[in-house]
Amino acid sequence: MANESLIPVVVNGAGGKMGREVIKAVAEAEDTILLGAVDRNQKYIGADAGEVAGCGALEVPILNDLESVLVLATQEKIQGVMVDFTHPDSVYDNVRSAIAYGVRPVVGTTGLSAEQIQELAEFADKASTGALIIPNFSIGMVLLQQAALQASQYFDHVEIIELHHNQKADAPSGTAIKTAEMLAEMGKTYNPKSVEESEKIAGSRGGLAPENIRIHSVRLPGLIAHQEVIFGAPGQIYTLRHDTSDRACYMPGVLLAIRKVTELKNLVYGLEQILK
Template structure:
């Protein structure tokens, strides 16, 4: 296999997909070999993202695009409704998925892991590729050992399809590994408006804010006697996710089965 990694991008016309295409085109160790989108068929992928023509034309049929592309890795930032079908197609063709689409359930991840292992390949599913966000998760997991009273507030734009966010769920999972489960708050607490206290996970709460003008932020708040600790991460531009996606594409070539969470690649 060539040392140059051949990359296909699913959702190439989306806001994240376009950033992935740009990233691939500017890395000499990566080669864009397929760009898939539900629209703009026949448009050069380079021109689609405001760069010079690269000779890769957008295709609407994922299976056909991968069949003739000799892709090693497929990066998928599509929707929760299409990511599973996309990943099944890719894995069966020996293409390693790097999935940033959120909304996958544990059973979905398990299915893709088995499919990868059965096909002798691997991949990555990560709710967040931002290195800063991963550090936030790691710091929160560490803090939970000492301050087990915690709540998560996550903020996204009003067009986000899933709530709570994949990032907040992953953060909660990491916290739960270091926190003995117990139900926080007053045992006689009563919500006078349904949902006012947010979603319950492992005895603590996750709150989802959805507003126009918001990009992506998350705050993890720990409470203790006479003190609070707040760990917050703010994303301002999709370009900030690309260094992590770049690492994931290269790490995916070494894997057997699915790795869930980008934190496994940040020491």
């Protein structure tokens, strides 16, 4: 059993780059404790999660059975939290399983559709279980999005470029989608046509998000996570850009989400919602 004053945390996707950072952050925080670690990659199964993360032995083995670890979390006095950084193909089932066991999910995995998020929200409501889906845990990205909303009041033309490492499985990024959704909610349609466009190569103009916002995705080794929101008007360009140089930048947001989700009884989408 974990210390009854600490929040027990299960890290799903423990062997991944983000999973390893979360393990280190949870181990170092004063109010959290690593209760379990899960990964499907066979090379990590049975290994000590702390040693895989590079923070020293934590006596928590990495397992490949999420449900058995969720059962362990239900035995704690304080309701457990599952932090999920896995794959778009499995995240929906992971979140449903956590809610079903009464373990509160904090989800950094992107790729969930709007319909899936709505279904999970309804499931969380019925279970009175808090859940957080966070496309981006960086405080800097939240500030960029807020600046973009301010700029949208004065600019009618905008496009989004997101750049990630070439191991990212989904495109566009959840952060770019969230940014476009926020801009679309401002009550205007962007990029009024000045010419009839045609694409010589399909997709050249990027993906089309609500309210006529274009999103362009770049995938290259050497990148981590980057986003530009570019506004244009006659005689001027206004560019907002956020660059990630180390995944440690996400950890203050992850720890905040772990603490906040224990206070919720429903699903909340977006880091900005818990910064208010």
